[in-house]
Amino acid sequence: MENESIIEVQNLTKTFGKFTAVDNISFTVKKGEVFGLLGPNGAGKSTTLRMLSTLARPTKGTATIGGYDIVKHDTEVRKLIGIVSEKMIMYNRLTAKENLWFFGSLFxxxxxxxxKRVDELLELVQLTKWKNAQVGxxxxxxxQRMNVVRALLNMPRVLFLDEPTLGLDPQSSVxxxxxxxxxxxxxxxxVVITTHMMVDADLLCDRIAIVDQGKIVALDTSANLKKIISGADTKILNLNIANLTSELIETIRKLHCTDSVTQENSTTLKILVHGDEAFDSVIDAIRKKNGKISSMENLQPTLEDVFLHITGHQVRDSADQKIQNEKHGPFAQQQRRIR
Ligand SMILES: Nc1ncnc2c1ncn2[C@@H]1O[C@H](COP(=O)(O)OP(=O)(O)OP(=O)(O)O)[C@@H](O)[C@H]1O
Ligand SMILES: [Mg+2]
Incomplete structure (x- = not known):
């Protein structure tokens, strides 16, 4: 049964005092799928994963894994899952093999x-050579490979990975x-993986849920998510303007056809535009202000653009946005969402 679901999440919610970290989310994960939760800092990814892996209790809503309720049948759920998170402990003075033996004995x-399993797992992540070396x-x-292997000791059917490439160099991430x-x-x-790295989501996940401020704002394959942009008649322009000024940026921002304008460096702007005459309008506006366009490129959408298009802000802006929203109250947030 190819499309059989293994995780079912319904209206899952987690509040801390008055603050809602995970806001009424629902989704299903199919058996054998690599499913991604993609979103900026504070979006609620780790909290969602902690609830699903029975480490935190939902405030509202339910979820099942392999048919078992994460609250009522947490012991059964734990037998089915493995979890890799940033907060994993390894004993530095023990060797790789000793660490795995220790954690394995807990199961x-x-x-x-x-x-036998420890040897196989060390081989799997190419650490056999180092099995008798101290993890320190x-x-x-x-x-990080040790962390992943540790989560596999009980041969889980579902593996939860919280930001598995965080802090790794490009080679280790690969x-x-x-x-x-x-x-x-x-x-x-x-596999259910959380990440704020677009590339992880793009390269790994069969389907991606984009999360922002505790909510799922979109859920689909990477290819289909990118179609949200092309389907919406939105284009992405990479513009190089030799004499770029903040005044010019403001002018472009105010144009009716621009959805967002991001300054990439001292001379480059990335602009999301919509409408048939968008290119002309942007170029006219720049010329009128004596801007010198040195190059212009039409870019393929990335997941970052999809995020920007849906939420109206950039992944890296989100933490600041949150602080601003808290300062200006719920109305500010509402306005931002309507854009
Ligand atoms: N135990 C807690 N008590 C109070 N607030 C919490 C607690 N755990 C998480 N939060 C808040 O809930 C929100 C979501 O946190 P969470 O760690 O789930 O986000 P995240 O998407 O994993 O972000 P990051 O990319 O930073 O890991 C944050 O604003 C965080 O400060
Ligand atoms: Mg997190």
């Missing part, structure tokens, strides 16, 4: 089975992504 796995001597990338893909392909493990 009541028979000793001979565990011994490992690089960040090696430690390795972790490759490993997640391999695990998914060869073992059929369902």
């Amino acid at each position: 009541n796995i028979p000793k001979d089975v565990l011994t 001597t490992f690089s960040t990338g090696m430690r 390795e972790i992504r490759e490993f997640i893909k391999k695990l998914n392909r060869e073992n059929g493990t369902t």
Whole structure:
């Protein structure tokens, strides 16, 4: 049964005092799928993952994993899942093998089975050579591979990964992504990953839920999410203006046809425009202010653009936006959402 769901989330909500971190979200994850929660800092990704992995209790709503309720049948749920989060502990003075033995023993796995599994898992992440080395001597990338392997000791059907490439160098990020893909392909493990990295979501996930301020604002495959932009008659312009000034940027921002204007560097603007005459309007406005266009390019949409298009702000702006909204109250937030 290809389309059978393994995770069902219904109206899941988590509040901390008056603050709603996860706001009434619903989605399903299919068996064997790599599912991504993509969003900026504070969007509620980790809180969602913590609820699904039984580490935090929902304030409202429900979710099941493999048919088991995450609150009522948490013990059963724990048998099905593995979790990799930033807050994992490894014992620096123990070797790679000793660490895995220790954590494996917490699962009541028979000793001979565990011994074999530890060796296999170390091989899987290419750490066999280092099995007798203290984890304290490992690089960040090696430690993260240990974290992932640790979550696999109980051979979970669902693996939750919270920001698995955070703080890794590009090479280690590639390795972790490759490993997640391999695990998914060869073992059929369902993977739920949170990330604020567009590239992770794009390269890894079968489907992506874009989250912002506790809500799912879009959910689809990467390709379909990008169609939201092309379908909406929106184009992305990369403009190089030799004599770019803040006054000129303001002028472009005020144009009716521009959805967003982002300054990439001292001479480059990235502009989301809509409408047939958008290009002409932008160029006319720049010429009128004696701006010198040195190059212009029409870009393919990225997930970042999709996020910007849907929420009206950039992934990296979101933390600041939140502070502003708190300052100016709910009305400011409402206005921003309507854009
Ligand atoms: N235990 C807690 N008590 C109070 N507020 C919390 C708690 N845990 C999370 N929050 C708040 O809930 C919001 C969502 O947090 P969460 O960690 O889920 O976000 P995130 O999407 O994982 O962000 P990040 O990219 O920073 O990891 C944040 O504003 C955070 O400050
Ligand atoms: Mg987080």
